[in-house]
Amino acid sequence: MTIREIARLAGVSPSAVSIAINNGKGISDETRRHILQVVKENNYKVPKTRKSSKRHRFVLVKYLDHGLGVEENQGFITSIVDQIEAECRRYSYDLQMINCNGETAKNTLENIMQNPPEGVILIATEMLEISYKMLDLITVPIVILDNGIKYKNIDTVVMAxxxxxxxxxxxxxxxxxxxxxxxxxxxxxxxxxxxxxxxxxxxxxxxxxxxxxxxxxxxxxxxxxxxxxxxxxxxxxxxxxxxxxxxxxxxxxxxxxxxxxxxxxxxxxxxxxxxxxxxxxxxxxxxxxxxxREALGTLTVEIIRKRIQNPTWPGMHIEVVGELIERGSTRQA
Structure with missing residues (x-):
């Protein structure tokens, strides 16, 4: 049984279950008692908790299928990652970056959860719907960047x-x-x-x-x-x-x-x-x-911070609109 299954049985978010079993802050006493009762009734074995650290740790995962949307877009994604790094430094967060592809993604996410970070940022530009199920492996706060992951109750930061x-x-x-x-x-x-x-x-x-x-x-x-x-x-x-x-x-x-x-x-x-x-x-x-790109990177870190502070909030979907920059490649007909 997984944390997500416990969450479904208890009618709460996976983050709320994680807080309850780790005696964290952010949920009511009533919710905590309810979750722990569900844990007990289902004989759920609480996984080992990570070692305490003064600095929060985030993991940024770049999902690559063909690389055209992430690596071939002339530095677009790189500049967003640069802003995410800058925001993490501003808040004194440690940021670990990992690449994976369709074949290695499941093992990568499982390995991340062996020593769970405070949060995961997934750049999912090239991820297709068939791969969404593996997101259930992540039981800590997660923000999806550059993929709306429609119809799932998960935090996303995307372009409009x-x-x-x-x-x-x-x-x-x-x-x-x-x-x-x-x-x-x-x-x-x-x-x-x-x-x-x-x-x-x-x-x-x-x-x-x-x-x-x-x-x-x-x-x-x-x-x-x-x-x-x-x-x-x-x-x-x-x-x-x-x-x-x-x-x-x-x-x-x-x-x-x-x-x-x-x-x-x-x-x-x-x-x-x-x-x-x-x-x-x-x-x-x-x-x-x-x-x-600065807005996308800044909002990504801000959303994951809000999710850690407010684990029971509903999923948040943030869209950043485009701005017209008129140059020489267009003219009046």
């Missing part, structure tokens, strides 16, 4: 992806564009899928024609080579405007279109998402929806 895709499309429409394509990653990632849903929603509201998305690998070289192929075989002809899943895809696609003789923004306007540093120095500089 549908809102971002919607607003990017609306921006191009307000420039006078009516032929608006979508450059989409060829690998499934929840945040990109949600951005595409925002694009589709606005296109339908505007009663504009929707073409199949242009599928591109989510790396600079991959998007460049994929776009070159589509231009050479005639499956895509640049015109009007395009929303890209992220800046990396946008920059790779623009380079291929320019080499094929198309001009940006004269022939096609392009807007990306993220505002990676490289986008500001491309020719032309890339219009984008900026995502505030």
């Amino acid at each position: 992806n549908e809102h971002i895709g919607y607003n990017a499309t609306d921006y191009l429409y307000n420039l006078g564009h009516r032929d608006i394509s979508y450059f989409k990653t060829s690998r499934q990632m929840h945040n990109c899928d949600e951005r595409y849903e925002g694009y589709l929603k606005r296109m339908r509201e505007l009663n504009l024609p929707i073409k199949p998305p242009v599928l591109l690998t989510a790396s600079l070289k991959g998007a460049y080579h994929d776009m070159k192929k589509q231009l050479s075989n005639g499956s895509f002809k640049p015109k009007g405007a395009a929303v890209a899943d992220n800046d990396t895809i946008a920059i790779g696609a623009i380079k291929a279109m320019q080499e094929a003789g198309y001009k940006v923004p004269e022939d096609v306007s392009v807007i990306g998402v993220d505002d990676i540093p490289f986008g500001a120095v491309t020719m032309p500089a890339l219009t984008t929806m900026r995502i505030n």
Whole structure:
């Protein structure tokens, strides 16, 4: 039997069970008695508690499937991790960082719980729904970063992806564009899928024609080579405007279109998402929806701190909206 099973039987959160069996603070005496009674009735064996320490310890786990969303996005995730590290230093928390993939994730999470930290931060950009079940292995406060984990009562900090895709499309429409394509990653990632849903929603509201998305690998070289192929075989002809899943895809696609003789923004306007540093120095500089990485990192640490202090609060889902940064890759139609 696990802490989560005890929590379900007692009708409380796993964090509340952990507090009760470790004689911690943060729950009422009545709740504590109720939980301990359920523990006793089910002959639950309380696991060994970690050694006491003056400093709190968090574990940050980067889940990698293909690496395109985490490692190939030109430092976007790295800058969020930098902010998480800065916040942990500010509060005198120790931060341990671990990488895992689909094959090693279960063992990684089990090993973490052998010596449980105060909290776990999971960067789940590339995690798909089929892997969500293994999150039950974590019985300490956990915050999921960059994946909404819909329909689960778990704390998350994400970008407002549908809102971002919607607003990017609306921006191009307000420039006078009516032929608006979508450059989409060829690998499934929840945040990109949600951005595409925002694009589709606005296109339908505007009663504009929707073409199949242009599928591109989510790396600079991959998007460049994929776009070159589509231009050479005639499956895509640049015109009007395009929303890209992220800046990396946008920059790779623009380079291929320019080499094929198309001009940006004269022939096609392009807007990306993220505002990676490289986008500001491309020719032309890339219009984008900026995502505030400092906010994402700061909120992640703040949410896990709140969860430790208030284990019985309901799950919290925090969304950070995008900010339009207008540069040279878009213009009036």
